[in-house]
Amino acid sequence: MIQVNQLSKKYNGTTVLNIHNLEIPKGQSFGLVGNNGAGKTTFFSLLLDLIQPSTGNITSNDIQVNTSENWKSFTGSFLDESFLIGYLTPEEYFYFIGDLRHQNKADIDALLARHEEFFNGEILNNKKYLRDLSKGNQKKVGIIATLIGNPEVVILDEPFANLDPTTVSRLKKIIKELAENPKVTVLVSSHDLQHTVEVCDRIVALNKGEIVKDIQTSEETLQELESFFAV
Amino acid sequence: MIKKFIYLEWKAFIRSASFGKNLAMKIIMGFLMIYFSLIFIAMGIGAFYILKEMHLEPLVTVNRFLIYYFLFDLVIRLLLQSIPVLNIKPLLVLPFKKPVIVHFSLGKTVLSFFNWVHALFFVPFSVVLVIEGYDITAIIFWNLAMLSFIYINNFLNIILSNIDKLFVVFVGLILVLGGAQYYKLFDVTTFTTPFFQGLYTIKGLFLIPILVLAGLYIFSFKFLKKNLYLDAGLSVKEDVAVTENLSWLNQFGTLGTFLKNDIKLIKRNKRSKTTIFMSVLFLFYGFLFFGNTHQPPVMHIFAGIFVSGGFLFVFGQFVPSWDSSYYQLMMTQNIPYRGYITSKWWLIVIATFFSTIIASFYLFFGWEIYLTIVVGAIYNIGVNSHLVLLGGAFTKTPIDLSNAGGAFGDKKAFNVSAMLLTLPKILLPLALYAIGLYLNNKNLGLALVAGAGVLGFIFKDKVFSLIEKRYKIEKYSTINAYKQKS
Numbered sequence A: 001m002i003q004v005n006q007l008s009k010k011y012n013g014t015t016v017l018n019i020h021n022l023e024i025p026k027g028q029s030f031g032l033v034g035n036n037g038a039g040k041t042t043f044f045s046l047l048l049d050l051i052q053p054s055t056g057n058i059t060s061n062d063i064q065v066n067t068s069e070n071w072k073s074f075t076g077s078f079l080d081e082s083f084l085i086g087y088l089t090p091e092e093y094f095y096f097i098g099d100l101r102h103q104n105k106a107d108i109d110a111l112l113a114r115h116e117e118f119f120n121g122e123i124l125n126n127k128k129y130l131r132d133l134s135k136g137n138q139k140k141v142g143i144i145a146t147l148i149g150n151p152e153v154v155i156l157d158e159p160f161a162n163l164d165p166t167t168v169s170r171l172k173k174i175i176k177e178l179a180e181n182p183k184v185t186v187l188v189s190s191h192d193l194q195h196t197v198e199v200c201d202r203i204v205a206l207n208k209g210e211i212v213k214d215i216q217t218s219e220e221t222l223q224e225l226e227s228f229f230a231v
Numbered sequence B: 001m002i003k004k005f006i007y008l009e010w011k012a013f014i015r016s017a018s019f020g021k022n023l024a025m026k027i028i029m030g031f032l033m034i035y036f037s038l039i040f041i042a043m044g045i046g047a048f049y050i051l052k053e054m055h056l057e058p059l060v061t062v063n064r065f066l067i068y069y070f071l072f073d074l075v076i077r078l079l080l081q082s083i084p085v086l087n088i089k090p091l092l093v094l095p096f097k098k099p100v101i102v103h104f105s106l107g108k109t110v111l112s113f114f115n116w117v118h119a120l121f122f123v124p125f126s127v128v129l130v131i132e133g134y135d136i137t138a139i140i141f142w143n144l145a146m147l148s149f150i151y152i153n154n155f156l157n158i159i160l161s162n163i164d165k166l167f168v169v170f171v172g173l174i175l176v177l178g179g180a181q182y183y184k185l186f187d188v189t190t191f192t193t194p195f196f197q198g199l200y201t202i203k204g205l206f207l208i209p210i211l212v213l214a215g216l217y218i219f220s221f222k223f224l225k226k227n228l229y230l231d232a233g234l235s236v237k238e239d240v241a242v243t244e245n246l247s248w249l250n251q252f253g254t255l256g257t258f259l260k261n262d263i264k265l266i267k268r269n270k271r272s273k274t275t276i277f278m279s280v281l282f283l284f285y286g287f288l289f290f291g292n293t294h295q296p297p298v299m300h301i302f303a304g305i306f307v308s309g310g311f312l313f314v315f316g317q318f319v320p321s322w323d324s325s326y327y328q329l330m331m332t333q334n335i336p337y338r339g340y341i342t343s344k345w346w347l348i349v350i351a352t353f354f355s356t357i358i359a360s361f362y363l364f365f366g367w368e369i370y371l372t373i374v375v376g377a378i379y380n381i382g383v384n385s386h387l388v389l390l391g392g393a394f395t396k397t398p399i400d401l402s403n404a405g406g407a408f409g410d411k412k413a414f415n416v417s418a419m420l421l422t423l424p425k426i427l428l429p430l431a432l433y434a435i436g437l438y439l440n441n442k443n444l445g446l447a448l449v450a451g452a453g454v455l456g457f458i459f460k461d462k463v464f465s466l467i468e469k470r471y472k473i474e475k476y477s478t479i480n481a482y483k484q485k486s
Helices: A040-047 A070-074 A090-100 A105-114 A135-146 A165-180 A193-199 A221-229 B002-014 B023-053 B058-080 B086-092 B098-110 B113-131 B136-160 B166-182 B189-201 B207-226 B247-252 B254-268 B270-288 B299-314 B321-332 B337-365 B367-392 B416-438 B442-458 B460-483
Strands: A002-011 A014-024 A029-034 A055-060 A075-078 A153-157 A185-190 A202-207 A210-216
Touching: A002 A040, A014 A040, A014 A210, A029 A040, A029 A165, A029 A193, A040 A055, A040 A153, A040 A185, A070 A075, A075 A135, A090 A105, A090 A135, A090 B254, A135 A153, A135 A165, A165 A185, A165 A193, A185 A193, A193 A221, A202 A221, A210 A221, B002 B098, B023 B058, B023 B113, B058 B113, B058 B136, B058 B166, B058 B189, B086 B098, B098 B136, B098 B207, B113 B136, B136 B189, B136 B207, B247 B254, B254 B270, B254 B321, B254 B337, B270 B299, B270 B337, B299 B337, B299 B367, B299 B416, B299 B442, B321 B460, B337 B367, B337 B460, B367 B416, B367 B442, B367 B460, B416 B442, B442 B460
Parallel strands: A029 A185, A029 A202, A075 A153, A153 A185
Antiparallel strands: A002 A014, A002 A055, A202 A210
C-alpha cells in the first residue's frame, strides 16, 4: 500500500529523516515509535505532502503523494489540533468533513452513533465550539473525523497522548477493529511502547531519522523495545 | 522587578511576527508613521488659523466638539485597542507581587499608540494658542485636563472591554446626539462647551478630570487585581455554541460547503466580525471626496472603488490566511483548490454587490456620483477580486481569529503592509479614469474602468487557473509560515 523510496529530509544540512526503503502492505497496522525528534511527525507530514522531501518519494496505492493529489480521497489523518476548525461545533466539523468526503448527513450520524461510547457524552450536543474543548476532547473529535468516509489509509500521530485511561483503552479497541479490516492500513505513532505494541502488527523504531528496528509484534516485542530505549 | 518586565516587553516587541518582516517594509512603515504624525501636527497647527479664518473663536470651537471627539475616541478604543492580559499568565506563579503585575500592565496601556497620537494634535494646537497670546498657565491646565480625559477613556476601555457590543451603544449615542444637534432638536454642546471652556477660564476646574482619572485608576487597579485568577479575568470567554446547518446552501454542492464554513467563520470570530464593521465604515468613505471641491475630480474613482470594496479590501486581502489555523487540515482533505477559491470569490462578489446597493444613498449627490460607485463595483468584481485572491497566495501572515485588536493599532500585528497591498488595486483604475478626464470626457473614463472590469470577468476561468497554480506552488511555504504562529 505504502512504499517509501530513498526518502530523506534535510533542514539546513541537518538530516532529520533518512529512510532507504520501507514497504507497508495493505491491511497492516503499523506502529512508529521513537524519542522526541526521531522524525515520526516528519515522516507523517511527508506522507501527507505537507512538507517536501529533500530526496526520494513516497507512493500510496501507487500514487506518488507529492505529484498527484488523488491519495487524498482514501486517506484520513489527524496529526494535531491544527486539523480542527476552532469556531465550529463538533457536529458541524463532522458534517463539514463529511461533505468534503461526499458522505451525507445520515452516514455521519451513523458513524457518530457508533462511537458514542468513545465520546463519553462530552462531545456532542454540548453547546461548545471546538476551540473551547479540552485538549483530550479535541483529540477525540480529530480521531473520529479521520474515520469519515471509510478511508483505506488512517494516519494518527500520537493518538494516545492527552487522553484519559478509559478513553485510551476505548481508542485501542477502535484501532484494533480498524486493523482487523484487511482493506484498511493504519499508521500510528507514539512515545508509549506498550500501547503501540498492543495495537500494531508491526513496529518500526526511529532514532535520529534512521530506522533502527523493524519487528513483527510478538510476545517479546515490548521487552525488546524497552531494553532498546533504556539508557 | 520592573526591569525584568521591561526586558520581557522588549523581547515581545522585537520578536513579534510582524516586526520580523523585511527591512524595506519597515522603512515604508516608518515613513507612513512619520507622514501621519505630520498630518496630525499640521492639523493641530492649522486648526487655529482655519477656524480664525472662518470667524470662529478657535478654542471655543474646539471645546464645542470635544464631547464628540472623546466619545468617538472611546468607540475606536473599544473596537481596536486590545488589553494585554494573556501575557500575565506565566507571571502568576513566579515570584512577582500581584500589585506590581497589575501596575505594570496598566502602565503599559498608558504608552499605547491610542494615547500618544492625541498629543500630536493637542500639543501643537496649544503652542499656537500660546503664541497667539492665550494665557500660558491656563492653557497648561487645559492640556492637563485633556490628558486626563484621554486617559479616562483609556481606563474606561479596560473596564468596559469585557462587555460585548458596548461600542454599538456609544455609536448610537453619537448618532443620536449628532442627529439631534443637526436638526436643532437638542444641542448637547450647549451644556458641554461651558464646561470644557471652563477648564481654560476657571482656575482649578481642571482638578476635576484629574481626580476622576485618579479614581478610575484606583478602580481599574482593584478591578484587575480582583480578577487576576485563571477562572476570572484571565479566563478566555467561552461562547455558547449553536449548531447551524445552513442547509439551504447545500444546493450549491462543494461551493455551498465552503460558503457555509465562511459564514460561520465571519459570524463566530472577533477578528472577522471587525472586518464587517470596517467594510461598513468604507461605505461612508465617499463623503470625503464627493461634494468636496478641494479634491481633484480624478479622486472620485478612488472613492468609487473604496465604497463598494470595503469587504474586498479588509477580508479578501487575507484569503487564505483566515483559514491559517487549520490550513494543514485543508491540505489533507479531498479539496479541489478551485472550489475553495471560488467560494471566497463568491463571498467577495456578494458583499460587493450588497455594498453597492446600500451605497445607493449616494444618489443624493446625483446619479453621476452613483454611477462612479457602480463602475467601481464592476471593477472590484472583475479585476480586484482576482487580484486579492492572487495576492493571497503571497500573504503568509497567520491570522489569530480570536484577537479583535489585531486588525489595526496593536503593535504585535501592525498591519500597514495590508494597506500597502491595496495601492496597486486602485492605481490602474485611477490611471484609466485619468485618461478619460484628460480627454475631457468623464464618461469615457468611467467606460474604460468598467471595461477593464468586464474584461476581467470574461477571463475569469483563465485567471482562476493561474491563481490555482500559484496556490499549489506556494503550498509548502504557506503551510510552514502558518505553523510559525505559536
